[in-house]
Structure formats: structure tokens, C-alpha cells
Amino acid sequence: RAFNRKPVSQRIAIVAAGPIANLVLCVALLWAMFVIGRQDYSATLGHVQGMAASAGFSAGDRIESIDGQPVGTWGDALQALTTTAMDQQDARVQVTDLQGAQRTRLLPLSALPEDFDQENVAGLAGFAWQHQMLPALVEQTQPGSPASRVLRAGDRITAIDGEPVRSFSDITPLVQALGARGGMAMIEVERDGERLALDIQPTLTRDAGSGRQYWTLGIPAPLQPKAAPYDAEQRFGPLAAIPAAFRETGKLTSSSLGMIRRMLTGHASVKNISGPLTIAQVANATAKRGVDWFLYFLALLSLSLAIINLLPIPVLDGGHLLYYLIELVKGSPLSERAMATGQYVGLAMLASLMGLAFYNDILRLVT
Structure with a gap:
């Protein structure tokens, strides 16, 4: 038929x-x-600023749920934040902080402009994911710099003068503050499985292009950063x-x-x-x-x-x-x-x- x-x-x-x-x-x-x-990455925050910082989020917070929906990975968190922002709603986010305490934060995504970039909601909210942060790894040092006298290639910087360093971007503001304060600073590193505390003193340098002066240790950013290891699995x-x-x-x-x-x-x-x-x-x-x-x-x-x-x-x-x-x-x-x-x-x-x-x-x- x-x-x-x-x-x-x-x-x-x-x-x-x-x-x-x-x-x-x-x-x-x-x-x-x-x-x-x-294999994937957890929804752990590496850096917060702007809206997220004002809402009480901190670096190291791990997102557990958004508006009551469990979050297993950073992709889950990003999707939930994006759809909530599209609906012009605020997001109720439950996190576990570095001390293991669970807290609930209200992220005011409804405050974003109507024409916000829907592909960059996390950035607009002030989030930077931990796995996307450039590791504070010393690949090389500039000849004659303070770092060349105490640091070696392969050192991982963990703290500067007691302030924790979670990514390479944390180094610059800490060094500027130390330079303005003057005196020696203590830099903590991991080297071949050992933790070391080394004394170092920033030097004042002038940018050749802009003429701007800034404090430096002489540690260039990694040229070919390695991808962060996965820390979540389903x-x-x-x-x-x-x-x-x-x-x-x-x-x-x-x-x-x-x-x-x-x-x-x-x-x-x-x-x-x-x-x-x-x-x-x-x-x-x-x-x-x-x-x-x-x-x-x-x-x-x-x-x-x-x-x-x-x-x-x-x-x-x-x-x-x-x-x-x-x-x-x-x-x-x-x-x-x-x-x-x-x-x-x-x-x-x-x-x-x-x-x-x-x-x-x-x-x-x-x-």
C-alpha cells in the first residue's frame, strides 16, 4: 500500500x-x-572581581549548585549562569569555600545590560575559573634580575610575603605593593617536592615603550603554558x-x-x-x-x-x-x-x- x-x-x-x-x-x-x-574541570573559582567580589565570592570557592540544580563541572555552572542571565534573573549560588564551609551567595545577574555578551557571562559576573588561570610557574628568569639569583626554572611560586599565589596573574599586584613598601620580601616556592622560603627584593624598571615605571622580579610569563590537570570525573x-x-x-x-x-x-x-x-x-x-x-x-x-x-x-x-x-x-x-x-x-x-x-x-x- x-x-x-x-x-x-x-x-x-x-x-x-x-x-x-x-x-x-x-x-x-x-x-x-x-x-x-x-574527564573535566570542577567549577572552582580562581579569581573574583566586580559583581562576584561584591556578592561575597572568593578565590577557591567551588560551586556546588545554582538555583537548586547540582553543578558537577565548570561547564554545568557556565550553562546555568548563562541561561539565568538570559532570563534576566539573579542566581542563587551555593559554594564550598577553602575551609570546607558551605555558603549561599546571590549573584545579581539581572543587573547586566540587556545587550550583554552572552558568550562571556562568567567574565561579566567577575568569575575566572581556576583551571584557566596561568600557573605561577617559573620557566625562565631575566638575566641580572632579582629572580635570577634565587629562583630556578621549574619553581612553582606559592606565596609572596605570606600572601597566597594561585596563578601567575597574582604575582604582579603583590610585587607592586612590595616595591612601594620597600625592603626585602620572602617568596615561597615548591622545588623538586620541597617547600622553600627565599628572600628577594623587587627592582624598579622603566617600560621602554610607555616610559611607565613598575616593580619587577624578572619572571616572564610562561610562553607555552600546559593545560591544567582534570580534577573532576563523571x-x-x-x-x-x-x-x-x-x-x-x-x-x-x-x-x-x-x-x-x-x-x-x-x-x-x-x-x-x-x-x-x-x-x-x-x-x-x-x-x-x-x-x-x-x-x-x-x-x-x-x-x-x-x-x-x-x-x-x-x-x-x-x-x-x-x-x-x-x-x-x-x-x-x-x-x-x-x-x-x-x-x-x-x-x-x-x-x-x-x-x-x-x-x-x-x-x-x-x-
Whole structure:
């Protein structure tokens, strides 16, 4: 029997089979990822300023939940902060500080301007993640500098005059304060597994370009900083990974549908729509990070195909399902003229989406 002569229920089942297969594949890929174990970074703050500092956050705080939703990694935290900012709401953030105490902070994301950069919410909020901070590692010292007399390549600076150093960016303000105060300073380092306390005195230097004077130890920033080691892992046994994969699929589906809703209501930028160029870049980046991340990318891609296919746009599966639902309600199929008009409208909408996706891809490449 011809497809258009089959009962509506059978046609719905046949058309829905494609998106359902994509959803099943998404779950299977996430299951494999969780069994292998996905390596990631914890949502630990390396530096705070501005809004975050005013709200009471401190360097070393680890984010545990945002608005009641558990946060396992920095990616989870970033996504939750971004969607909250898009909705122009404040975020209630629970953290564990360096002393192990749990505290709740209110981050006033509603204070961000309406046209805020949606790709840099953490930066606008005053957050810098710990794993993105440049380690305070001595690769080399400038000849004749104070550092050349007491430090060696491979030393890791942990404190200057009792003030903790968590990243390379902490060194400059501490050295400027020490230089202005005058006298010797004590620099604490880790060297070959030992902790050492060394005396050092900053020297005043003049910048050749601007003529500005500043205090320095003579430690250039690392030229090729190494990636921070992963400090968070999501791993489950084969049975426990099944519900975990379904939960992650539900979470990703909710996030994707929420993003579509926000774009339709104007709360999210259409710059979030990506095309094949960005997809290829992400595929390459995740493949370099490891099998676990590449499986996650493939799962997200499969889920995205399912959601896009189910959009009620004629020429897509969702458009056909819409036709069949209308047929169920009215008791007869739509006229050929109505269906043809729908096809033209659907093609125009699809072409517009593809054009926008390519435009965003090219814009990302040139900016």
C-alpha cells in the first residue's frame, strides 16, 4: 500500500522513527561516555572581581549548585549562569569555600545590560575559573634580575610575603605593593617536592615603550603554558550509566528547547545558531580532548538533529507530523494546495536558518 494511503497512526510512527532513532543513539553514546568516564574541570573559582567580589565570592570557592540544580563541572555552572542571565534573573549560588564551609551567595545577574555578551557571562559576573588561570610557574628568569639569583626554572611560586599565589596573574599586584613598601620580601616556592622560603627584593624598571615605571622580579610569563590537570570525573558502572545517560539526555533536551524558546522571545541571541563550519571545529576540538568528549559531541549532535527534525516546519519530519495531527483532528487530509504552500514556506524558513548559520560561522572565523 502507498505511504499516503496508510492509516494516519502508521504514517506518524514511520515519520517519527527517524527522530526517535537519533534520541536512542544519543542515549547510547552518553552511556558509553559515562562507562568510559568523562574527564573535566570542577567549577572552582580562581579569581573574583566586580559583581562576584561584591556578592561575597572568593578565590577557591567551588560551586556546588545554582538555583537548586547540582553543578558537577565548570561547564554545568557556565550553562546555568548563562541561561539565568538570559532570563534576566539573579542566581542563587551555593559554594564550598577553602575551609570546607558551605555558603549561599546571590549573584545579581539581572543587573547586566540587556545587550550583554552572552558568550562571556562568567567574565561579566567577575568569575575566572581556576583551571584557566596561568600557573605561577617559573620557566625562565631575566638575566641580572632579582629572580635570577634565587629562583630556578621549574619553581612553582606559592606565596609572596605570606600572601597566597594561585596563578601567575597574582604575582604582579603583590610585587607592586612590595616595591612601594620597600625592603626585602620572602617568596615561597615548591622545588623538586620541597617547600622553600627565599628572600628577594623587587627592582624598579622603566617600560621602554610607555616610559611607565613598575616593580619587577624578572619572571616572564610562561610562553607555552600546559593545560591544567582534570580534577573532576563523571564515571559510572554499566548499569548505573543507563539512568545517568537518560538524565543527561533529558537535561540536554531541556537546555536545547529552552535556548530555542529564548531565541524566539528575544532573550537569547541568534548568534547561538551554528552551521557546519562551527560543527567541524567543535568535532576537531573534542576529538583532541579524548574519546569521552568526542562521544559527548556526537551525542549532542544526534540530539540536535532529533530536535531540529521535530520542529513544526514543513519539509521536516515535524512538519509532516503537524500535517498528520491536523488530519486526525479534522478527519481528512489537508488539500494539496495547502500542503504545497506549506512546503514553500518550509523551504524558505529552512533556507533562512541555513543562511543565518553560515553567516554566524563566517563571522566567528573573521572576528
